[in-house]
Amino acid sequence: MxxxxxxxxxxxxxxxxxxxxxxxxxxxxxxxxxxxxxxxxxxxxxxxxxxxxxxxxxxxxxxxxxxxxxxxxxxxxxxxxxxxxxxxxxxxxxxxxxxxxxxxxxxxxxxxxxxxxxxxxxxxxxxxxxxxxxxxxxYVFTLHSRVDEPRQSRLMQVSLTVEGKQVEAVNLAVRRGLSTGLGMCTARDLGNLAPNICTPGYLAERAVTLASEHDNLTTTIVTEDEMEELGMGALLAVARGSRQPASLIVMNHQGRKRAGKPIVLVGKGITFDTGGISIKPSEGMDEMKYDMCGAAAVFGVIQAVSTLQLPLNVIGIVAAAENMPDGNATRPGDVVNTLSGQSVEILNTDAEGRLALCDALTYAERFKPDTVIDMATLTGACIVALGHVASAVMGNDQPTVDALINAGEASGDRCWSLPLWDDYQTQLDSNFADMANIGGRPAGSITAACFLSRFARQFKWAHLDIAGTAWISGEGKGATGRPVPLLMQYLFDYQD
CATH class of the missing domain: 3.40.220.10 (Leucine Aminopeptidase, subunit E, domain 1)
Structure with a gap:
């Protein structure tokens, strides 16, 4: 357009x-x-x-x-x-x-x-x-072949009038709005793709292709063998039951001529989540293809940032895996060692997103980031708390949390803060490891963030729980592209 x-x-x-x-x-x-x-x-x-x-x-x-x-x-x-x-x-x-x-x-x-x-x-x-x-x-989803192709809009061009002195500034706003919208469409496409197509390997291929389209973007794929050598036991534990190998995808946008501390975006990329051995009910399980919408948002933001050539260093990390039940799958009660050196007792294999993210957060340390923001369809408890209107935000740096809330208000892609007090940390106590991967039913979104906070002590960090906002169920089923607008506004504000 x-x-x-x-x-x-x-x-x-x-x-x-x-x-x-x-x-x-x-x-x-x-x-x-x-x-x-x-x-x-x-x-x-x-x-x-x-x-x-x-x-x-x-x-x-x-x-x-x-x-x-x-x-x-x-x-x-x-x-x-x-x-x-x-x-x-x-x-x-x-x-x-x-x-x-x-x-x-x-x-x-x-x-x-x-x-x-x-x-x-x-x-x-x-x-x-x-x-x-x-x-x-x-937007129309067209990536699956159909006998009856969906109707597409004929709109090709839009003209908006302003005063002459405003043309340059409004043109910049239009480019930003267009890139944000196209980033949302990319996120929606990835979310809507069938899980037999959108696998961890597919996401890795898409990241390599994206890098080939932008001079200021490079992509690195960390394979399972390399994860084993690094000691990423938590992410590998999630993928053990699947025939699809996990991938840690790193997309690096270098927008500054001189090296500087990057903003790192980390996305949960569980391309299909059965719950593993702690298997989910069959009803609605098809929607668990949307459990990679955090990763999809990272792709959308990196695409938009690279298209606009924003003068920022932004790194996108995607922890991609499939959570399946299998004879080799992780069991409730298993203990794994994470990249950070901390051990985790896995009490529920359906709390796999935080296992994938914790190793990705530790991996982000090597980039000496200014700020790290992770996004994940992490907890059903978030939907109970905030419904489908706002994403939840928590973190260890209040200015970053406030900046995200303000960006949400400005973009219309709103988020709301939940407390991340130390009082909740004891719910993760384990008799057999440094921590358990769940903290029980009370304050489920908060204890999930508490878990992640233990892997984010070396940098300013915020966590977005997008379980209620990443997709829509029912007749209008589909990915929304959120929180791409929120994150793009945050980056625009950071730049400006």
């Missing part, structure tokens, strides 16, 4: 749709005012009749409107003007994009960046969020 930032709308455009965002008070500005005048008051009449009220996320498509530069004009409600805020803008954008991509339009145009004012949002903020929503609405 091509996004153009221009200073005026075209007088006419073929096979196009004009996006008009309107508050519920019916006050018209810019293109809306001109079209209403040229059409004999059509928009005001719609407000007067109640056919369009301007309520939040309401849409109405108008066709062949006299005086309009396009064959289609899409009215989008913004809600009450006095209550306008960033979330209101995102919801309006989402509704607009959903409606737009269902039309045959190949071009969309809008003066919304100058005609609409949102408290706390600049034209750049608005542009970035609109473009990200456009890319996401345009």
């Amino acid at each position: 091509q996004i153009n930032v221009v200073t005026r709308l075209p007088a006419s455009a073929d096979n196009a749709c004009l996006l008009v965002f309107l508050f519920a008070d019916g006050r018209l500005k810019g293109a809306a005012r001109r079209i209403d005048k040229n059409s004999g008051g059509t928009i005001r009449s719609l407000f007067a009749s109640g056919d369009f009220s301007g309520k939040k996320a309401e849409t109405l498509m108008l066709h062949a409107l006299p005086g309009a530069p396009t064959a289609r004009v899409l009215l989008i409600g913004m809600g009450q003007r006095k209550q306008n805020h960033a979330q209101q803008w995102r919801e309006a954008c989402r509704a607009a994009c959903k409606s737009l991509v269902s039309t045959p339009s190949s071009l969309a145009i809008s003066d919304c960046l100058s005609a609409v004012s949102i408290d706390g949002l600049s034209a750049c903020d608005m542009a970035g969020q609109l473009v990200t929503e456009l890319v996401n609405a345009n």
Whole structure:
């Protein structure tokens, strides 16, 4: 999709749709005012009749409107003007994009960046969020062959108008929004792929391919034999029951000319999770292909960072494995030694994500990172606590946690902090090892993070539990691409 930032709308455009965002008070500005005048008051009449009220996320498509530069004009409600805020803008954008991509339009145009004012949002903020929503609405999963191919949007181009002095800054915001959206699409593709295709080996191949597409990106694959030599007993324990060998994937984006401490992103990449010997119920187990959505997000962020050539050093580490029951699988009660030298008593083989992540976190020490952020579909307890709206965030560095919360608010990909107090650590006590891999039912998300914290003592660290936000179940089943927007905003804020 091509996004153009221009200073005026075209007088006419073929096979196009004009996006008009309107508050519920019916006050018209810019293109809306001109079209209403040229059409004999059509928009005001719609407000007067109640056919369009301007309520939040309401849409109405108008066709062949006299005086309009396009064959289609899409009215989008913004809600009450006095209550306008960033979330209101995102919801309006989402509704607009959903409606737009269902039309045959190949071009969309809008003066919304100058005609609409949102408290706390600049034209750049608005542009970035609109473009990200456009890319996401345009997403269709096409990586599996089907006799009846899914319908794809015809939208190819979008033109947004701003004042001349804003063009350069808005263009940057558009590039950021576009790269973030495409990173989300990559994460969604990887999450949605069938688990017989998206194996640890497949992820390794994708990482090598990604590096070949960007000059500032290199990829290293740590094999099982190399893991054995290093002493990564926890990650290897997860993979023991599978015929698919584990991989530790390291993608290194060097955006600075001079070496500097990198930001390291660590993703849980369990490409299918049966629970192992502690096997899960069969109902809904197909969705356990989404247990690698943390890894998928790392791929999406690294792709976006490399495409934008951000002047940051960012390393993505993916701990990829498949958790299967087998005669060679890890048993409840087994004790393994981790890369850190600490031993773990595995009381539940379905708490495998933290085993994969703990060795990856220790591996990250060699890069002398500024900050490490891990992300994982780690605990069902997180869904109980926060539902499917916010991811959970915990860590050993409050400024990093705060920065992630702020980035979530700015991007709309929100997270919320849970306590990581030492009081919870005793739930991991073991009579036979340095720690157990579970702490019982109480505070399950917190004790999982407590476990990880024992492998993150050498650096600033935050943990994102995305179990409730990484995918959607039901009729609209599919990966969401979260937390790519959150992490990209965090990196933009870090850079700026």
